[in-house]
Amino acid sequence: MARKIGSRYTAHQILGRGSAGTVWLGEGPDGPVAVKLLREDLASDEELVGRFVQERTALLGLEHPHVVSVRDLVVDGNDLALVMDLVRGTDLRTRLERDRRLAPEAAVAIVADIAEGLAAAHAAGIVHRDVKPENILLDMQGPLGPGGSHRALLTDFGVAKLIDTPKRTRATKIIGTPDYLAPEIVEGLPPRASVDIYALATVLYELLAGFTPFGGGHPGAVLRRHVTESVAPLPGITDELWQLLVQCLAKAPASRLRASELAARLREQLPTLAGMPPLDVDEPDPEQEEGEGEPAETAPSASSPSAPSGRVRRGSVPLVPGAKPDSNRDTHTSMRVPAPDELAGGAHGTARVPRAAGAPRPGSARNRSATRRRRITLGVAAVALVAAAGIGTWAATSGDDAGATPQDTKNSTPASP
Numbered sequence: 001m002a003r004k005i006g007s008r009y010t011a012h013q014i015l016g017r018g019s020a021g022t023v024w025l026g027e028g029p030d031g032p033v034a035v036k037l038l039r040e041d042l043a044s045d046e047e048l049v050g051r052f053v054q055e056r057t058a059l060l061g062l063e064h065p066h067v068v069s070v071r072d073l074v075v076d077g078n079d080l081a082l083v084m085d086l087v088r089g090t091d092l093r094t095r096l097e098r099d100r101r102l103a104p105e106a107a108v109a110i111v112a113d114i115a116e117g118l119a120a121a122h123a124a125g126i127v128h129r130d131v132k133p134e135n136i137l138l139d140m141q142g143p144l145g146p147g148g149s150h151r152a153l154l155t156d157f158g159v160a161k162l163i164d165t166p167k168r169t170r171a172t173k174i175i176g177t178p179d180y181l182a183p184e185i186v187e188g189l190p191p192r193a194s195v196d197i198y199a200l201a202t203v204l205y206e207l208l209a210g211f212t213p214f215g216g217g218h219p220g221a222v223l224r225r226h227v228t229e230s231v232a233p234l235p236g237i238t239d240e241l242w243q244l245l246v247q248c249l250a251k252a253p254a255s256r257l258r259a260s261e262l263a264a265r266l267r268e269q270l271p272t273l274a275g276m277p278p279l280d281v282d283e284p285d286p287e288q289e290e291g292e293g294e295p296a297e298t299a300p301s302a303s304s305p306s307a308p309s310g311r312v313r314r315g316s317v318p319l320v321p322g323a324k325p326d327s328n329r330d331t332h333t334s335m336r337v338p339a340p341d342e343l344a345g346g347a348h349g350t351a352r353v354p355r356a357a358g359a360p361r362p363g364s365a366r367n368r369s370a371t372r373r374r375r376i377t378l379g380v381a382a383v384a385l386v387a388a389a390g391i392g393t394w395a396a397t398s399g400d401d402a403g404a405t406p407q408d409t410k411n412s413t414p415a416s417p
């Protein structure tokens, strides 16, 4: 069913849904486009509409082969829409769901593309703030790159910033997707270009391993791991690639590479990765996730859509507090910034450690009695830690923030030099 959007565009069919709205395949004066129609409650928010118009220049100005360009912004009655270049292909999350993990050469080529897109954005003073596989599109109509990879483009620039209005969030709240959040954001610092590097390195790890380095379990546990845990080694990865990952996942933002340098270093490594099969690592033991923090089911009602298998997926709540997600994908969270003592307490040793393929699971007969012993110790320790860290107070917020101290943490923070 076709619908008009403004006077210049017609939306024909739904391409997909995210937490902020629905993306349509549309037609404009210059040909096919993708139209992201923001949700009605966002479109009726006067302050957000004001920012939408204010951001026009920055959003429309970014042109790069690895960035999905925003062509137009439409404010028309109840409609608030971003008109974007149409990418004929799929998003990286869908690809990961199909293949679980990618061969290192293809993974590195995709991430190098996105690093180049980020370099252009950062040079223009724009921080993306929500780099994750859902926001990386693969152009399946263009020529193939290294390892048979498709050209990758970063999308959703500016959306996190539009949503992150003083009324909806405040300095003590975090907007983002837990698995990809840099530690400095968890600690309440303003987002700079280096948060995108951290998120992109997390994506690279996920493409190689099939899971993120600090994800799993309750969102509060994920946030604490970002701050306190070091990344667990990936068996089978080259030393050079591992060094790059470690550097870009550094807790100190200043230690991370800049986007242009990351892109160049990744491209340098492509020849040595040619022909290498996907890594043969097993996912960390799910018992480990279940046993820590609070189960994701206990998060507020708007959170944690269930995976088809019935297993609760990575903790996530909608981008907009108080709203139900439009889709069942992992999206964003809005959480209170934890206090330093909460961050210090209890996260050590909860990082999910990948096992080399074939290594015994912690629950195998060989390990069972040791595990049982450890579990008793951990059980006692966990009770103490939960009490000390006040994990219960970490619950994701879903309430109205009206009356909060207005403080704008923009996502177009000038990129740090």
Ligand SMILES: Nc1ncnc2c1ncn2[C@@H]1O[C@H](COP(=O)(O)OP(=O)(O)OP(=O)(O)O)[C@@H](O)[C@H]1O
Pocket (backbone or CB within 6 Å): 015, 016, 017, 018, 019, 020, 021, 022, 023, 034, 036, 068, 084, 085, 086, 087, 088, 089, 090, 091, 134, 135, 137, 155, 156, 319, 329, 330, 331, 332
């Ligand atoms: N420019 C585009 N061209 C083609 N398809 C697109 C384009 N932008 C988005 N899509 C598709 O639309 C779907 C929804 O995208 P959207 O950005 O709304 O959600 P998301 O990024 O998955 O989630 P969220 O917005 O909650 O982070 C995605 O599956 C994506 O594949």
